[in-house]
Amino acid sequence: xxxxxxxxxxxxxxxxxxxxxxxxxxxxxxxxxxxxxxxxxxxxxxxxxxxxxxxxxxxxxxxxxxxxxxxxxxxxxxxxxxxxxxxxxxxxxxxxxxxxxxxxxxxxxxxxxxxxxxxxxxxxxxxxxxxxxxxxxxxxxxxxxxxxxxxxxxxxxxxxxxxxxxxxx
Amino acid sequence: xxxxxxxxxxxxxxxxxxxxxxxxxxxxxxxxxxxxxxxxxxxxxxxxxxxxxxxxxxxxxxxxxxxxxxxxxxxxxxxxxxxxxxxxxxxxxxxxxxxxxxxxxxxxxxxxxxxxxxxxxxxxxxxxxxxxxxxxxxxxxxxxxxxxxxxxxxxxxxxxxxxxxxxxxxxxxxxxxxxxxxxxxxxxxxxxxxxxxxxxxxxxxxxxxxxxxxxxxxxxxxxxxxxxxxxxxxxxxxxxxxxxxxxxxxxxxxxxxxxxxxxxxxxxxxxxxxxxxxxxxxxxxxxxxxxxxxxxxxxxxxxxxxxxxxxxxxxxxxxxxxxxxxxxxxxxxxxxxxxxxxxxxxxxxxxxxxxxxxxxxxxxxxxxxxxxxxxxxxxxxxxxxxxxxxxxxxxxxxxxxxxxxxxxxxxxxxxxxxxxxxxxxxxxxxxxxxxxxxxxxxxxxxxxxxxxxxxxxxxxxxxxxxxxxxxxxxxxxxxxxxxxxxxxxxxxxxxxxxxxxxxxxxxxxxxxxxxxxxxxxxxxxxxxxxxxxxxxxxxxxxxxxxxxxxxxxxxxxxxxxxxxxxxxxxxxxxxxxxxxxxxxxxxxxxxxxxxxxxxxxxxxxxxxxxxxxxxxxxxxxxxxxxxxxxxxxxxxxxxxxxxxxxxxxxxxxxxxxxxxxxxxxxxxxxxxxxxxxxxxxxxxxxxxxxxxxxxxxxxxxxxxxxxxxxxxxxxxxxxxxxxxxxxxxxxxxxxxxxxxxxxxxxxxxxxxxxxxxxxxxxxxxxxxxxxxxxxxxxxxxxx
Ligand code: FES
Ligand code: FES
Numbered sequence: 001x002x003x004x005x006x007x008x009x010x011x012x013x014x015x016x017x018x019x020x021x022x023x024x025x026x027x028x029x030x031x032x033x034x035x036x037x038x039x040x041x042x043x044x045x046x047x048x049x050x051x052x053x054x055x056x057x058x059x060x061x062x063x064x065x066x067x068x069x070x071x072x073x074x075x076x077x078x079x080x081x082x083x084x085x086x087x088x089x090x091x092x093x094x095x096x097x098x099x100x101x102x103x104x105x106x107x108x109x110x111x112x113x114x115x116x117x118x119x120x121x122x123x124x125x126x127x128x129x130x131x132x133x134x135x136x137x138x139x140x141x142x143x144x145x146x147x148x149x150x151x152x153x154x155x156x157x158x159x160x161x162x163x164x165x166x167x168x169x
Numbered sequence: 170x171x172x173x174x175x176x177x178x179x180x181x182x183x184x185x186x187x188x189x190x191x192x193x194x195x196x197x198x199x200x201x202x203x204x205x206x207x208x209x210x211x212x213x214x215x216x217x218x219x220x221x222x223x224x225x226x227x228x229x230x231x232x233x234x235x236x237x238x239x240x241x242x243x244x245x246x247x248x249x250x251x252x253x254x255x256x257x258x259x260x261x262x263x264x265x266x267x268x269x270x271x272x273x274x275x276x277x278x279x280x281x282x283x284x285x286x287x288x289x290x291x292x293x294x295x296x297x298x299x300x301x302x303x304x305x306x307x308x309x310x311x312x313x314x315x316x317x318x319x320x321x322x323x324x325x326x327x328x329x330x331x332x333x334x335x336x337x338x339x340x341x342x343x344x345x346x347x348x349x350x351x352x353x354x355x356x357x358x359x360x361x362x363x364x365x366x367x368x369x370x371x372x373x374x375x376x377x378x379x380x381x382x383x384x385x386x387x388x389x390x391x392x393x394x395x396x397x398x399x400x401x402x403x404x405x406x407x408x409x410x411x412x413x414x415x416x417x418x419x420x421x422x423x424x425x426x427x428x429x430x431x432x433x434x435x436x437x438x439x440x441x442x443x444x445x446x447x448x449x450x451x452x453x454x455x456x457x458x459x460x461x462x463x464x465x466x467x468x469x470x471x472x473x474x475x476x477x478x479x480x481x482x483x484x485x486x487x488x489x490x491x492x493x494x495x496x497x498x499x500x501x502x503x504x505x506x507x508x509x510x511x512x513x514x515x516x517x518x519x520x521x522x523x524x525x526x527x528x529x530x531x532x533x534x535x536x537x538x539x540x541x542x543x544x545x546x547x548x549x550x551x552x553x554x555x556x557x558x559x560x561x562x563x564x565x566x567x568x569x570x571x572x573x574x575x576x577x578x579x580x581x582x583x584x585x586x587x588x589x590x591x592x593x594x595x596x597x598x599x600x601x602x603x604x605x606x607x608x609x610x611x612x613x614x615x616x617x618x619x620x621x622x623x624x625x626x627x628x629x630x631x632x633x634x635x636x637x638x639x640x641x642x643x644x645x646x647x648x649x650x651x652x653x654x655x656x657x658x659x660x661x662x663x664x665x666x667x668x669x670x671x672x673x674x675x676x677x678x679x680x681x682x683x684x685x686x687x688x689x690x691x692x693x694x695x696x697x698x699x700x701x702x703x704x705x706x707x708x709x710x711x712x713x714x715x716x717x718x719x720x721x722x723x724x725x726x727x728x729x730x731x732x733x734x735x736x737x738x739x740x741x742x743x744x745x746x747x748x749x750x751x752x753x754x755x756x757x758x759x760x761x762x763x764x765x766x767x768x769x770x771x772x773x774x775x776x777x778x779x780x781x782x783x784x785x786x787x788x789x790x791x792x793x794x795x796x797x798x799x800x801x802x803x804x805x806x807x808x809x810x811x812x813x814x815x816x817x818x819x820x821x822x823x824x825x826x827x828x829x830x831x832x833x834x835x836x837x838x839x840x841x842x843x844x845x846x847x848x849x850x851x852x853x854x855x856x857x858x859x860x861x862x863x864x865x866x867x868x869x870x871x872x873x874x875x876x877x878x879x880x881x882x883x884x885x886x887x888x889x890x891x892x893x894x895x896x897x898x899x900x901x902x903x904x905x906x907x908x909x910x911x912x913x914x915x916x917x918x919x920x921x922x923x924x925x926x927x928x929x930x931x932x933x934x935x936x937x938x939x940x941x942x943x944x945x946x947x948x949x950x951x952x
Contacts, residue, residue, distance in 0.1 A: 019289070035198035036191015038417075040366045041450040045870035048366060076191035089189040093181055096835045099843060100669030101188025102195060102367040102417030127878040134870070136366050136418050137669050139846030139907075140878040142839060 005069040009034065010078030018065045024058075025049040027065035028075060036076040036105045040134065047133030050106035051075045057113035059132070076105035079112070087153040088112055088146070097146035099137035107133045111147045119155055123148070175682035176898070179835035182671045183693075193415045196370035196387045197447050204372070205234055207436055207446040208291035209429060210281040210298060211456065212273035215309075215525040215863025216322070217302035219271050222281055226297040232290030235440060236298070238281045239268035245435055247403040251393075251426055254642040255497040256504065260332040260521055262492035263323040267401075267428035267435075273302070274322050274490035275527050276864055277455030279428050284436055284444065307525040307863030311464060311487050314522050322490060322523045331488055331521035336503040338578030339514030341470075344479025348470035350554050356546055357932045358539050360462040360487065360857035361850075362867070363532050364875050365668075367417020368448035369457060371430050375437040381408040382437070386430050389419040390706040391666055395698040397426040398434055413696035416668030420847065421531035422457050423668065424708045425494035429456070454868045459857055460532020462487035463499065463539060469547050475557035475565045479514035480506055480547060484539070486521045489528035496528060497521060501536035501628075501640070504579045508544040509588040509626040509801060510566040515578045525863045531708060533847050534905040537627045538912055545623045545913035546920075546930065553924060558605075559917070560596055563624050564589055574894075581628070583799045585891050587827070592624050594887060595803035595825040604807065612925065617810040617944070618820075619922025622803065623914035629710035629902035630798035630895065644793070647715035648704045651680060651723040652787035655773050657766030659684075659691045661720060664704025665712035666696045670840070670904060672712055675832035676720045679898070683724035684731075684765055685751025702789065710800075710902030713832060718896040719792040726788035731768045734786075737779040738763050738771060798893045798901040802826035804845070804910040806918040815941030817853055817919060823885045824910065829893040829901035837903050838886055844907020845884050850876045851908075852915035853934050 006015040009032050016031045028051065029035050037060060040048035049061040052074040079086035088108045091097065098104040107130060114121060114129035121129060126147045127140070135143060187193040224236040249264035268279040281298060285291035306320045313319055314329040322329055345351065372385040382404055388394055391413040399406040416423065429446050437444040448456065464485040470478040484503060488496050503517040548566070552559040568575050570587045577583065604620060611618045631637050634644030648664030661680055665672055673693040681688045694700055705711070728748055735753030736743040745756050754762035771777040772786040807821040824841055831837045854874040858866045867873040892899025912933070919935045920928060928943055 021289075029197075034191070035195075036193075038195070038367070039197070039449075040368070041870050043450065043869045043871045046366060046450075076189075080190050085186075085189070092189050093185045096182065096839045098185060098188055099671065099839060100365075100367065100416065100418040101185070101193055102365075102415075104188055105191045108189065123883070124879075127881075131877045131879045134366060134875060134877065136364055136420065136847070136875060137843045138839060139842035139844075139876075139884065140881055141842040141884055144878065144883070 003066050005065050007068050007071045007073055009073040010075060020064065020066060022065040023061050024063040024065050024068050025060035028060060034075050034077050038102055038105060040102065045134065047110055048103055048106040050109040050133060052109060052113065057110055076108060079108070087157065088150040091146040091150035091153065095142045095146040095149055097138065097142045103133060103135040107135060107143060111150070114147070115151055115154060120151060175678045175688070176832055177830065178678065178833065180674055180678060180833055182674045182836070183677070184671055184673055195367055195415045195417055196372060196385050199372065199385060199414060201372055201443060201445065203443050204445045205284050205286070205440060205442045206288040206291050207433055207444050208283045208288065208295050209279045209432065209446065210283060210295045212269065212276055212278040212280050214273055214302045214304055215276050215307040216305040217273050218305065219269065219273060219280065220301040220303055223299035227283060227294040230290065230294035230297055232286040233283060233294045235284045236281060239270040242268055242435060243270050246401055248401045250428065251397050251494050252492050253495055254640065255495050256500045256640050257332050257334060257497040257519065257521065259334050260492065260497055261326050262331060263325060265491040267431040275525055277527055278490065279432065282432055282436060284440060288447070309524055309526065309859050309861055309863050311485050311522045311524060314524050322525065329523040331492060331523060332519065334519045336517040336519065336579065337515060339479065339512065341479050341481055341514040341516035344514040345470040348478055349473040350471040350551065352469040352550050352554055354467050354550060354930050356465045356467055356543060356930060358461040358463040358465065358542065359933050361460045361532055361855050362454055362857045362873055363420045363422035363457065363460060365418030365420055365422055368450055368453040369423060369427065369429065370447040371433040372443065372445045373433040373437040374443040375434065377441055379408065380404060382434055383410045384430060384434055385412045385414055387416050387423060388413050389416070389423040389666055389668055389708055391696050391698050392704045392706050394426050394430055398431065401431055402434060410699040413666050419668045420533040421460060421535055421708060424531050425458065450870060451868060454873065455527050455865050458493055458530040459489065459527050460529055461539065462529045465543055467543060467547065469551060471551045471555065473555050475551055475555050475562040477510060477512055477547065477551055477566050479512055479516070481516040482506065482543065483518040483520060486519065487524055487526065487529060488521050489524060489526045491528050493528040493530035495531050498531050499536040499539060502540035504581065505537060505540035505628060506544050507577050507579070508541060509568055509586065509624060510544065511568050512578060526859055533844065533908045535709070537905065538848065538909045541623065541625045541909050542913045545917060549917045549920060550929060553929065559622050560592065560601060563592060563622065582796055584796050584893050584895050586626065586799060586801050587891050588624060588801055591801060591825045591827055591889055592803040594889065595805050595823050598823045598885060598887065599805050599807065599821060615812065617812060617922040619808045619918040619920065621806045621914045621916065621918025621921055623910045623917065624803045625906070625910040626799060626801040627906060627909045628797045628799055629905065630714035630794060631709050631711045632797050633795060634793045645705050647719035647792040648702060648790070649716060649719035649723045650701045650787065650789045651727050653727060653769045655770060657690065657769045659686055661691055661693045662701035663693060663695045663716050663720060665716040666704065666706045667712065668707065670707065670712065671836050675713065675836060676717060678832060679717060679720045680724045683721060684728055685749065686765060710904035714798045714893065714896055714900045714902055715792060715794055717832065717900055718794065718898055719790040721898055722790040722792055723788045726790065727786055730786060731765060733779060733782065734768050734771055735763050738777065794895050796895045798829065798895050800826065800828040800901040800903060800906050802906060802910060804914040806914040808915065808918040808922055810919065810922050810940055812944065815937035815944065817935055817940065819849070819882045819915065821885065822882055824907065825887045825889060826903065826906055827889040827891050828903040828906065830890060830899040831888060832900060840903045841886055841907045842884055844905060845911040846876050846881055848908040848911030849881065849915055851912045851933055856934050
C-alpha cells in the first residue's frame, strides 16, 4: 500500500508515493535528493538527521514521511541564501566547529532552533540545547563557541533590522 | 618574512564550505544510478555450527536479485583477510575470510548476503532466510578462555591462546629487591566501541569486460583496500581503484580491510551491477571492530621517596573471534610502559586471547592510551603509597631534557622532550598548591574533590621503514606529488587519507609558504588511488609528520628546479639567484624578478629551459623518516563527585601539549579537544558489555553512551613547542594525544577524590552507580 505525500522542502514543492513505513529522512535523502541530512543511528540518539519541520526541529529518522504530508521542511541545504552563508554556518566555519562534518548539518539545524527559542543562551544552555546531537570529533568545544558567535551575529543583525529583541523570524 | 607566516597560521579549513552547506559527499550521499542494495545477514549466535541455510523463500521475495551464502562464495576468495605483524610476530592466528561458511564465532559475523532493488527489500527478504545453527558454548571471559578445558574457537590452533610473549628490559629482580614499596594492582581497560558518527558504507562497481573494479568506501585506508581487494579477488591491482570520499570519522575503526568491502565488490562482480551497502548503527556496533578490551596485572617496585624502580605487568588482550588486521597493535603498550620516566627495569608479558566477540583492533591511540593509563596510574599508586605528592613523584622520575635523545628500556629512541616544563606549565595553570588547599577545605565540608595528573609521552609518525616492518610487516613512508600547471596553479596529491583531520589546509599552507604561491592556487587531492602513487593513508597520528614532510620536500624540489629555470631566464649563475615569496631574482636586483607563474610557463616550453633539463614542474617525494616522533604533555583534571548521585563533574580540564611545530594551531586545538573528549568517554561513560551468553548488551547508542555536549567542560589548552629533529618541519603528531592523556587524568582525579574511602583503583567507566557504592555501601574499602 502506497501513500501520496506532498511537502515543501526549502521552498520547493515535492510530491511522491511512499510506503507507509518510509521515514522522513529517507524521503528527504532519496526522493527529494537532498543528501545533506545524514543518518547516524537507528535509535533517535545522534541527531545527524535533524531538520526543521513546521518551525520545530525534529529528528527526521523519527518521523514517517506520511506524517510530514503538507509540512514545511527546512534542511541544511535551505539555510544559505545563494553564496551568503547563514550566521551559524559561517560561525561553524570560523570557529572550526566541525572536523569530519558528518554531524554538522544536524548540529546546525538543532542550533538554529535553540537560538530561535533563546537568542542569548549561556554556555550551559547551549550544551543542554544540543545534547540530543552527538559529535565524536570535536569534543563540542568549538561547536559551543560557534553557536555563541552565531548568537552574537544574529543579535547584531536583528538589531539592525528591527528594534525589538524578540523579532527573530 | 615569508617563512613562518603561513606555517603555523590558524587558517580556516578549506574543507568546510561543503560540509556546512550539506553539499559534501559521504559514501551514502554520492549520486549513483543503477544501484543494487546489499544487506549482510549476520550471525545471531556467538558460537555455532551452521547446519544449513535455506535461501529459497528469500530468493523469491519481491525485488530480490540474488542471495549468496558463505559456502556459495567461499571459492571466490584467493586469500583470507590480511593480518599484520603488529608487534607480535609470535602469534598464532587462523585464516579469516569475509563470510562464515560452516561455523560462526561472534554475533554479527556475516553468514549470507541478499541483493535487492532496495535496502528495504533486501532486509525484508533476509527475514525469510532459514538458517539452522547448532549452538556451541560461547567463550566470553578471557581468563576462562585460556583455562584448561575451555571450548576452543579455532580447532586448528588447539586452544584460545593466540600468543604468550615477553617484552622486558633491565634487571627486574634487582628493582624489586631494592624496593621499599611494592604494589600490586589489577587494572582493566574495558572494551570500547569506536562509534564514528558516520557508519561504514561501500559502493562497488565491477566492469566485467575490463576486469576493472571501482570501490567507494568510508575508509581510512583506500590504498591498502586497493591492494587487498586485488589480492583477495584476484584482480590485477592496476584494475582496482578505491576512493575514500568524505569520511565521517574513523578513530581507527576504518583502518582495516573489511569483509563488506570484499563482499560488495564480489557481489558486483557476480551480478555485473553496481552494489551499495550502508551499515546501520546496530550493525556498526557489532560489525565494526572494537578497541581496548584488556586486563592488566601490574606490580610496582618503588622507593619511599617516590622513585619508581621497576614495573612488572601482564597484558591480557581480548582479540575477539579472529585476529583483525592490526589486531595485536595494542600490544605496542608492552613497549611503551616506560613513558617519560627513568625506570630501571620493565618486565612485560603479553597474552592474546580469542573469545566469541567482535574482533578488536586499533581505536584512537591503540596501545598508547593503555600504556599511558598504566604508568600514570602507577605514578599515582606510588604517590598514594608513599605519601609523596603526585606531581613530585612524576618530577622525581622524569627523564631530563639533557638526556634526550633517550633510549628506553625497550630500545626505542625518544627524539626530543621537555617533560617537566609541560608539567610546570599545567600546574601553574591550575594553581596547583592553592588547589590542593581548596581540596583539603572541601573535604572537610564533605565534598569529594579530586585532582588528576597525566604526563603522557606517546609515539607516532609511522614511520621509519625498517622499524615499521618489524612492527607492522611493511615499511611505511610519506608520499606527496606536487604538480604545477601551465598557469602556475598547483595540484598537490597526498598519500594520507583524512577523515575529519583537515589535511588539505595545513598541507596547502606548507606548499604556499615554501613556494610563495597564493594559498588558494593550491588544490589538494587525496583518497583516490587512481590519482598519484601508493600512499600510506591515515592513522596513528602519522600524516603531519610523515606526509606533511613529503609535501614540504616536494615543494623544496620544485623550488630548486624553479630556481634553476629562473637562473636560465635571468641569464645568471644559479648560485646568484634568490628565490623568495614566489619570485626569483639575481642577488641585489629584486626589481628584475621572474615570478613562479612565469617560471612555470617556461617549464612547459623546452626551448626556454636550460640545456638538458626536462620540462614540467612536478616532483614526487617518498619520505622515509629516520625515527618515530614522540609528542608529550601534561594534562590535569579537577573533578567533584556528587555525594548523592555519584556523578562525576569535571570542573576544570587543563591540557599542555607539545607536538613540535604546529602547522595550523586551529586544527591542532580541535584535535586536542576531540581527543580529550574521547578519553573522557572511556573514563566515565563507555563500556562495551557482553553477557555470558555472548550477546552484545550495549548494541545501540541508548546503551552505549558516548559523551554529549553537556557532559563536558571547556578544555583549557596551552602548547609548548619542542621541534622534532626527525623531520625538517619539526612536526610531531596530535591526532591521538588528547585521548592518550585524558583517560588517565580523569581516572586519577576520580581515584584521588575517593582516596579518603580507601579507594586505590576504580574499574572504568567510573559510572555514578559504581562511585555511589564506593562512597556509601562498602564501608569505604573497595576489595
Ligand atoms: S539518525 Fe536520527 S537521531 Fe540518529
Ligand atoms: S564533526 Fe565528526 S561527528 Fe561531529
